[in-house]
Structures are given as C-alpha cells and as structure tokens.
Amino acid sequence: MKNRLNMFLQAVLISCTGMAASAAQTDSKAGGKVFYRYSNEQGTKVIAQTIPPQYVRAGYEIITVSGEVIKTIAPSPSEADLQRVNKEKADAREQARADLQLHRSYSNVSDIDAAKARNLLELNNNINILQANLVSVKSQLKDQEAHAAAMERGGRKTSDEVLNNIKTLRSEEKDVALQINQRQTELKEAADKYDQDKKRFIEISKPEEKQDQGKQSQGKQDQAKTPK
Numbered sequence: 001m002k003n004r005l006n007m008f009l010q011a012v013l014i015s016c017t018g019m020a021a022s023a024a025q026t027d028s029k030a031g032g033k034v035f036y037r038y039s040n041e042q043g044t045k046v047i048a049q050t051i052p053p054q055y056v057r058a059g060y061e062i063i064t065v066s067g068e069v070i071k072t073i074a075p076s077p078s079e080a081d082l083q084r085v086n087k088e089k090a091d092a093r094e095q096a097r098a099d100l101q102l103h104r105s106y107s108n109v110s111d112i113d114a115a116k117a118r119n120l121l122e123l124n125n126n127i128n129i130l131q132a133n134l135v136s137v138k139s140q141l142k143d144q145e146a147h148a149a150a151m152e153r154g155g156r157k158t159s160d161e162v163l164n165n166i167k168t169l170r171s172e173e174k175d176v177a178l179q180i181n182q183r184q185t186e187l188k189e190a191a192d193k194y195d196q197d198k199k200r201f202i203e204i205s206k207p208e209e210k211q212d213q214g215k216q217s218q219g220k221q222d223q224a225k226t227p228k
Helices: 002-030 079-105 109-153 160-225
Strands: 034-039 045-048 060-064 069-073
Touching: 079 160, 109 160
Parallel strands: none
Antiparallel strands: 034 045, 034 060, 060 069
C-alpha cells in the first residue's frame, strides 16, 4: 500500500513538473500570460493562473486571456488502468520468455509430437503397473477377509495377524487408487500441455515461415531477372 502511495505521489510530482515546463513554453509561444482551465471536485470549470496538484491527473487546458485554447493536457491513467497496463506488460514478458523456451526445446512440430508420445507412454506404463498392483492388493484383501470370515464361522476369534493384514491391505488399496488418480490427472494435464505448446509453436512460427517464403519468392524473381 505504501509503495502504491509513493508511486502515486511521484506521478503527481512528475505531472506538476511537466505542467510547469509546459506552461513556460506555452507562455512563451503565446506571447503573454496563460491560464489553466480545469474541473474541480464538483465538476465545475475553474479558470486560474495555477492548478492544484490534485486536479492535474484529471486533465486540463491551457488558455490565453481571451479564452483561446493553446494546449489540452489529457487525463492521466487511473491506478486501475496503470495496474492493468503493468499486468499486460508483465504477461507479455512472461509469454515472450515462454515462447523463447519453446523454440529452444523444439525445432519443429514433429519434435513436440515425439516428446508427447514418449511422455504419455511412460505415464500410461506407470498407470498400468499401478492398476496391476491394485488388482493384486484387492485379491490379497479378499483372501484375508475370507480367512477372517471362516474363522468367525468356526467359532474362533480372528487372529491379530489377519486383522493387521486386512488393515494394511485396505490402507494400501486406498494409496494405490489415489496414485492411479494422480497419474491419470498428470496424463491429461501433460497431453493438454503438449497440445497447447504445439498450437503456440505453430502460431509463433507463422511469421518466420512467411518471411522464409518471401525470401524464396524474391530469390526466384531475382533468378528470373538475371540474363542468361
């Protein structure tokens, strides 16, 4: 908050300094005294020899004694506009860095397709292994639960070992199922990311392709003009 206030005060100070310099130049050009016409907080037009700093950002006019407008100073951007512009600049810089990294990582679209295929294959293999583990855990759990049921039917107390096995297997079943869901999410996100990279790579490569095509076309024209 303090930084924003400092930025605002600096902007006002710069505006006032610029106003003074502009007024001096305008006064010289007009050959006489000039006035400022601005709107106050009530929206009323005010004409004065000076303009309070708080009204500078809203814009004003420099006029002659006869009321002729010599110069119009446009309103300064609001804090919201400045934040929006700064965000747009930051986003543009981030996009430029991402585009540069994209060109460093891939030479063409085929490289992206190949990288996507390798990565998704690895993730799919990992998912298949986890699914096989889940089947095995469920099978073991089913056996232990059947063992416990048989002991109860026989009037015997279920042993601590069997109970611990069931508890461990149930916990393992949940963990493996969670890992499968995570890997499946990673698979989808990876596929989407490669598709986005491919789309962006094509977009930022179009100007280069057009430039290359233009050079080739110009080269053919030059060859055609060359006397044989």
